[in-house]
Amino acid sequence: MGSPGSGGRGPAHTLDLLWGTVRPGRRGPRGGLSVEAVVRAAMDLADAEGLAAVSMRRVAESLDVTTMSLYRYVPGKDDLCDLMLDAASGTPDTAGWPDDWRGALEHLARDMRTVFRRRPWVLEIPISGPPLGPNNLAWMEAGLAAMRNTALDTGERIRLLMLLTGHVRSEGQRDLSMERAGARTGVAPQEWGRVYGEMLGRVLADDRFPTLARHVREGMFDSPPEADPDEDFEAGLALLLDGVEALLTRRAGAGRADG
Amino acid sequence: MGSPGSGGRGPAHTLDLLWGTVRPGRRGPRGGLSVEAVVRAAMDLADAEGLAAVSMRRVAESLDVTTMSLYRYVPGKDDLCDLMLDAASGTPDTAGWPDDWRGALEHLARDMRTVFRRRPWVLEIPISGPPLGPNNLAWMEAGLAAMRNTALDTGERIRLLMLLTGHVRSEGQRDLSMERAGARTGVAPQEWGRVYGEMLGRVLADDRFPTLARHVREGMFDSPPEADPDEDFEAGLALLLDGVEALLTRRAGAGRADG
DNA sequence: CCCAAACCGTGTACGTCGTATACTCAGGTG
């Protein structure tokens, strides 16, 4: 029996929150807080102590209010996380980006990566749906603008964008997991190296992994695994964009040959 | 002051759990449970009600024991999740895979995808480090074997494997988020379409998104977004492997020209 | 001008979670 039509607590209200278009209500006292203040407090907490430290209680405590008062501004923790995600994404700075699609997309990917490196907790937020917030859409806008002069159709452009963000997120999550692997036990490096060594021993002793064992014997893991995450990231990015370039030249050739 | 040398509760013990090499202890009564039984019960729960339903209490309840007795077999919930991840990954069936690297890698990627589709909760487990379990290593073995006849060096092979699993995971997580977006509200489709429509209206009314607005006006979102996840998956996979192929032909050409 | 509606912030409470701690009791080993 909620008031019909008006955005009750459905996803439409979440949209209003994301876009900062909540009509403030005409009656009653002016609130001392605001959605932005709540989100900022939560982000400060996440920056300082990680996403796991972000609880409704602790956010409220950092704002000197009661836990439940947060629910006047935010429907629940899931929505708060969505708001944090969009706020933390920020807006891409396309000023220095080149005009060619490949250079621009490389900048896009690297800038997204720096966002995730500055705020690793963004990668821990479970994405709850397609991008709806203005900041996430701004990144989409930048990506689509970067491809404006390519021979890709709309579906391909979006797919490529999703593929790129997927790659950035994957690499970021891998970096994160490596850090977590260290933080799990107190003294990270030598203990972890010992575990890795024991694992390699098991691989060598087991006949289920002949190829892996051969690579191990050839020194595959002599350096710590994933020594340079940036190199992995760049290599994957290059591979991806090489694939796009191959598609474009193939298409241009076909266009010249067929029509 | 714990017994030195022997794996107390460190990550070395987790390795023993993953590989099923826990020495059972010589004194005392034989336990009615086992690590495998605990992991299987947890997996059954996750299969039936999702990862969120997997709590130590509910796993214990399904085994007709008290909560704390689980800690005799598993150090904690994080490790239990790691065990679930490796167990759910299973072993790749490489019987029908072709000999050429591209076909084999395509099979690898698709088979990984079906694993995630059968057990979507695997994607919700936060990965805590490099793959250490025998099943995950079996997938790695299969991937390395698929590339045995390529001109890629070891580092490139591993990178490509990581890139592939990253792609599979990304697409799986996207599928999952789409399902969750529906489950968040009761009646999914039309309500969600309404939200999407409103978002598009905002995009059109806002001058920050000219390119996006143009694509929208050209009918970009007339069909529901991400209509065919498999198509997205396959396109991304093809792009990736095209990139690899370009690298290989480039390298072969250079080899013919330079040496 | 005044009352009632709207709304902010609070206090309390419930059910759930992971797990630390201290215990009882059965079973194999010296």
Place this chain on the structure above:
DNA sequence: CACCTGAGTATACGACGTACACGGTTTGGG
């Protein structure tokens, strides 16, 4: 046999998200 080891239990603590009912303040409509 005595004994120690280890399985399973009972209890408890602190934290979590959030439903609910309540006072206090502001403002619009009559």
